[in-house]
Amino acid sequence: MSTTTTSGAVTPGSPILQAKNVTKTFGGAGGKMTAVDDVSVDFHAGKVLAVVGESGSGKSTLARMLLRLLPVTSGQILYQGRDVTNIRGSELRRYWTDVQAVFQDPFASFNQFFTVGQMLRRSIRLAGRSQGESDDALIERCLGYVGLKPDEAMAKFPHQMSGGQRQRVMVARALMMSPKVLLADEATSMLDASLRVNVLNVLQDLRSELDLTVLFITHDIGQACYLADEVVVMEHGVIVEQGATDEVIFNPQNDYTKRLLSDVPDLKGSLKSR
């Protein structure tokens, strides 16, 4: 399938992170499936790029490869112009302090035996980055970003939190590391509208002030519309449309994008008529 490039979202400077012809195939003898098929995307510093597409289209697989949690079947990943597809050891650890991720399922990503406070302090120690403000001040600032009260949240074990509370802890943990790139995979899917917009505003501010680059995976076109500079639409592992947000959302060219947009429920327009 050919990619519809809606506009040449011209961004100056070389990309901070690049996927080049990345492919991922799962399965062996029984049957192969290509989850990501020859995908190339450029991420520019200080920009938010949203990836949308239906369930199973390969969004999370792409993010896991970018984070180097999953080996690519073929293709290359470049960070600041360097090939990081096969780095390991201390180089990989350094990559993982620059590139942080928040994953889709907040029920899975916790160690049940640590309180939130223990988990966050451990993360700072493992990352070995305590410069300037003290660990606790850093934790407090980042929990504040996501609307959690430090003294209350830090004493909690994961099972004592609701779905949305866990999700917010994961966002705070990632921001604590002052990443250059944040991969957010459905990171706000369990938040109510108000908390969600607060978190998106924080990302927007970090983008403007600190040049944070964000890969924002979502099924919510409203969030992509609010936050993203560029939108990539995936279907069955392939990018079918890509361009500036205004172009992709308000003037889509690809049939799949059009269908996706027509299914979006909107609050003010779509009240049930039964």
Place this chain on the structure above:
Amino acid sequence: MSSDNILVRATNVNASYATNTGQDVPAVDAVSLEIAEGQILGLAGESGCGKSTLGNALAMIANPPLYVLSGELQIADRTIDLSTLDKGAEARHRAFRGDYVSLLPQGAMNSISPTLRIRDLVVDVVRGQDRSRSRDEALDLARDRLKQLGMPVRVLDQYAHQLSGGMRQRMVTVISTLLNPRLLIADEPTSALDVSSQKALIEMLLQMVEQKVMGAAIFITHDLPVLSMVTDQIAIMYAGRIIETGPTAELVHRARHPYTSALVSAVLDPTEETRHKRVAGIPGSPPNLASPPSGCRFHPRCAFATEICTREVPPLVVEGEHSSACWWAKDHPNEPVPLPDPVSLEGLAS
């Protein structure tokens, strides 16, 4: 909602988590609600406000450290004591699961083992709800139901991992309603789905209500656009309490509670307007349920708060089918909460 065909009525439900610090967390505080036959009630509210806890209490699946301290559930001809404090509670409640109340838990679609065949899941769930059913009976129920809903019967032979996320969620929904529950409680059934799968699930739910697969449903989600498509009535929860209830369109367009109004105005519809303004969320943090603010629990974050709000629990202001627990609503009968000035938001745009 005409009050003569009420199918479900929950009265004064209180539920708390016991913690090792000895300070209980009362996550559901004196909640009452009612639903008419054939209707879907939406339950929305802030993350952590107690929606899932209320769902679990009503579905009678509260396990320690969650305790239901009191509460009564009337469904059709039966009245059930929801409390879990006495020894006989578990046996009493078991009798009502499946054909009176069925719960579709938050995250259900991801908790089924990928190597399980759907037919085996059907048998597990049906026999878990009613041990007198045989394997063949359970599978017959499933086949008939899939045909009735126009879904492919061969799905039963597939493994969970072979189904798309959307199909898996639809199957879990079908399976948890095979015994025709009077009340289905669905906890965040659409939050993990893409928009096309959301739409398919919503259409299926509406079809199920129409075909009387279930008598009524509670749809829990923080997603107001989805709720506005699927529900007849919406109840909004804040810090363990229901603070506003009303017909869906009324609630969305004429909110009578400042919290509801702030929540609605934070929704990001994909429009040109959303794209070019800075939307403000509610300032401050959600309250600590273990020691909530006095008076109106929303007062530290409310733009309309007055002195009395900090001291006294607000009265329930009832206007037809619409009710709001708020001092401002009491002083401004029949007025929707005024929205923040859009011009001032413009000014903040980055």
